[in-house]
Each structure stands twice: as structure tokens, then as C-alpha cells.
Amino acid sequence: MLDAMDTRLLSALQKDAHLTAHQLGEMLSLSASQAGRRRQRLEAEGYITGYSARLDPLKLGLQIQGFIQVHLGTHDPRHSSSFARMINTRPEISSAWTMTGEADYLLHFHCSDLSALNRLLHEVILPHPAVARVQSQIVMEQLKRDAPLPT
Numbered sequence: 587m588l589d590a591m592d593t594r595l596l597s598a599l600q601k602d603a604h605l606t607a608h609q610l611g612e613m614l615s616l617s618a619s620q621a622g623r624r625r626q627r628l629e630a631e632g633y634i635t636g637y638s639a640r641l642d643p644l645k646l647g648l649q650i651q652g653f654i655q656v657h658l659g660t661h662d663p664r665h666s667s668s669f670a671r672m673i674n675t676r677p678e679i680s681s682a683w684t685m686t687g688e689a690d691y692l693l694h695f696h697c698s699d700l701s702a703l704n705r706l707l708h709e710v711i712l713p714h715p716a717v718a719r720v721q722s723q724i725v726m727e728q729l730k731r732d733a734p735l736p737t
Contacts, residue, residue, distance in 0.1 A: 653723045654693040679693050
């Protein structure tokens with residue numbers, strides 16, 4: 587179970603994953619070793635699943651960002667598994683969800699240009715045997731970046 591100190595530690599790490607045990611200890615009024623042990627426990631228990639760097643897609647030449655709603659024509663388990671494996675191999679697809687509602691999947695993508703998006707749609711996604719149709723939306727402006735989870 588998480589206590590108030592754990593939630594404060596998680597909140598601090600979501601804002602800056604580079605905080606040292608010493609810095610965390612100062613923020614939480616703990617010793618560096620206590621803060622370090624808490625972080626290790628939260629990692630071991632799976633509350634912290636990893637650390638990563640956020641990259642600027644525009645600086646990487648990824649000018650087009652958007653979402654693709656995928657509607658399946660068949661829900662055969664073999665086709666669904668095959669579709670999931672296929673999207674996991676595509677670097678343009680940064681995240682994917684199965685959904686309730688009209689669409690079966692929602693894919694978040696980053697592409698260099700419209701030609702790259704066209705290839706992703708027409709050469710990769712639409713030819714899959716389970717896919718009936720897709721609907722894509724291009725992001726005009728991202729108003730809020732992925733924010734820390736509420737703790």
C-alpha cells in the first residue's frame with residue numbers, strides 16, 4: 587500500500603526522474619538512504635515501471651502527429667493477435683489502445699510527412715486482413731503534453 591510519503595515521492599519523480607536520493611530526501615524530509623530505499627521498493631513493486639526521455643518530435647523531423655481509428659471487419663482471435671503484432675513492429679505508432687465504442691483500436695502516430703502517413707495507412711494498416719476501414723485525424727496543435735498521473 588502507498589502512504590502519503592510514497593505518493594509525494596512518485597509525484598516528484600514524475601516531474602523529474604533525475605532526482606537523486608539526496609534531493610528526494612531533502613524534498614521529503616527523509617535521509618537520502620530512506621528516500622533511496624523507498625524508490626527501490628516502489629520500483630520493485632511495479633509502481634515505477636521505468637524511466638525515459640521525452641523527445642521533441644519536430645526536432646526529429648516528425649512533422650505529422652495524429653490518431654488512427656481502426657475498425658476491424660473480423661474479430662477472429664488470430665487476426666486480432668496478428669494485428670497487435672503488426673502495430674508493435676511499426677516505429678511510427680507510438681501508442682495503441684483497444685477501445686469500446688465504434689472503433690476497435692486507437693493508434694497514436696508520428697510521421698515525417700503526409701507521404702509517410704499515406705504509406706502507413708495504405709501499405710501497412712489497410713492491407714491487414716482484419717481491417718475493414720480506418721479513420722485518421724491529424725493533430726493541428728497539442729494543447730497539453732502527456733501529464734503526470736494523479737497521485
